Amino acid sequence: MEFWYRIKVNKHLKIGNVSLIDVVVVMAIIVFILLARRFSAPQEATAAPGSITLRYTVELQKKQPDFADKVQVGAQVYDSQRGYHIGEVEGVTVGPYKEDAPDHDELIIRRTAIDGLCSVYVDIVAQATVTDQTTAIGEFDVLIGKEIYIRTKDFASGGYVVKRVVEE
Amino acid sequence: MIIDSRGRIAGKVSVIDAALALIVIGLAVGFAVRQFQIKPTVQENNATIYVTVNIEPIRDFSIEAINEGDIFYEQYATQSMGKVIKLSSQPAKELIKIPDGTIHYVEMEEKYKLTVTLECKGIIRDTGYYINGNAQISEGGDLTLQSNKALCYAKVTDISEQLQ
Numbered sequence: 394m395e396f397w398y399r400i401k402v403n404k405h406l407k408i409g410n411v412s413l414i415d416v417v418v419v420m421a422i423i424v425f426i427l428l429a430r431r432f433s434a435p436q437e438a439t440a441a442p443g444s445i446t447l448r449y450t451v452e453l454q455k456k457q458p459d460f461a462d463k464v465q466v467g468a469q470v471y472d473s474q475r476g477y478h479i480g481e482v483e484g485v486t487v488g489p490y491k492e493d494a495p496d497h498d499e500l501i502i503r504r505t506a507i508d509g510l511c512s513v514y515v516d517i518v519a520q521a522t523v524t525d526q527t528t529a530i531g532e533f534d535v536l537i538g539k540e541i542y543i544r545t546k547d548f549a550s551g552g553y554v555v556k557r558v559v560e561e
Numbered sequence: 562m563i564i565d566s567r568g569r570i571a572g573k574v575s576v577i578d579a580a581l582a583l584i585v586i587g588l589a590v591g592f593a594v595r596q597f598q599i600k601p602t603v604q605e606n607n608a609t610i611y612v613t614v615n616i617e618p619i620r621d622f623s624i625e626a627i628n629e630g631d632i633f634y635e636q637y638a639t640q641s642m643g644k645v646i647k648l649s650s651q652p653a654k655e656l657i658k659i660p661d662g663t664i665h666y667v668e669m670e671e672k673y674k675l676t677v678t679l680e681c682k683g684i685i686r687d688t689g690y691y692i693n694g695n696a697q698i699s700e701g702g703d704l705t706l707q708s709n710k711a712l713c714y715a716k717v718t719d720i721s722e723q724l725q
Contacts, residue, residue, distance in 0.1 A: 406573050406574060412575070412578060414574055414575070414578035414579065414581075414582050415578060417582060417585075418578070418581050418582055418585055421585040421586075421589060422585070424589075425585075425588070425589075428592070491671075493655075493669060493672075495657040495659075495667070497657070497659040497660060500657075500659075500665050500667045501667050501668050501669075501670065502655055502657065502667055502668070502669040502670060502672075503670045504669075504670045504671040504672075523709055524709060525632055525634075525641065525709060526632075526634050526641070526707065526708075526709060527707065527709050528709050528710065534707075534712075536707055536708075536709075536710065536711055536712040537622055537623060537626040537710055537711040537712070538619070538622075538623045538626070538711050538712045538713050539712040555620075555622045556622060557626070557710060
């Protein structure tokens with residue numbers, strides 16, 4: 394209490410040699426930093442209580458045939474954009490990469506396999522929560538038809554979720 | 562002079578300090594307004610509205626993920642939009658131009674158009690249809706819809722108070 398009585402602001406708005414405005418600005422910056430840490434996205438998506446086992450498959454399109462060698466079973470998978478941990482690789486399969494190609498004679502657009510390129514299907518297992526609105530690993534939604542960007546220590550790529558199986 | 566030769570307002574406060582303080586105060590006020598903003602009240606929905614959408618072109622794995630009885634939300638909405646009560650699929654179509662210069666509307670292999678009818682609760686006003694009292698939807702409008710299984714991009718093709 395005695396200390397507070399000694400703080401006096403002089404006519405130049407200084408406490409001793411320190412400007413009062415500078416003190417207020419520094420305090421506000423500290424508060425902002427603390428609030429930013431408090432409200433920033435978590436770096437790890439952890440399984441929520443009551444979560445279930447989710448198995449989902451991501452289709453990585455237009456890859457060279459040797460790309461599948463980079464997908465290691467057991468590798469940890471992260472969301473490339475926010476760094477969330479979103480599971481572990483459980484399996485990998487390879488299929489043809491197809492593009493739409495118009496057939497002018499038959500008047501139809503065919504799905505045509507492209508030589509030299511493939512689609513790599515990465516099977517991932519994780520703990521997730523299912524609500525009325527979404528299936529999510531922490532804050533990361535896993536929905537069929539959603540484009541996601543994944544990485545392991547060996548590769549990074551974007552692709553669509555093409556399969557989703559939940560085990561109660 | 563308002564600002565003296567040493568750059569101080571009324572000889573007391575540095576111009577730089579004053580500008581910095583104004584910026585910080587402005588950010589703080591903006592942050593506080595966003596955090597403590599009063600959320601719009603949800604109005605009671607008293608009408609049943611049938612919304613039909615087309616989702617195309619989609620592949621077979623998306624077709625299999627959308628079923629009758631599924632509850633759909635508009636992406637990022639806090640209230641559900643409606644329940645799937647009817648759906649049908651047919652091959653998706655796209656325009657192609659062939660070498661003779663003519664344009665044809667042709668089927669796409671392995672891609673589909675899914676027509677989904679949602680039963681929704683909302684309000685019907687002179688200005689339009691409001692699902693869950695908040696979001697207005699119109700024929701021709703685009704929606705990003707999600708259930709707890711799938712995410713899809715849909716176009717509204719019909720809105721009515723009677724099931725077609």
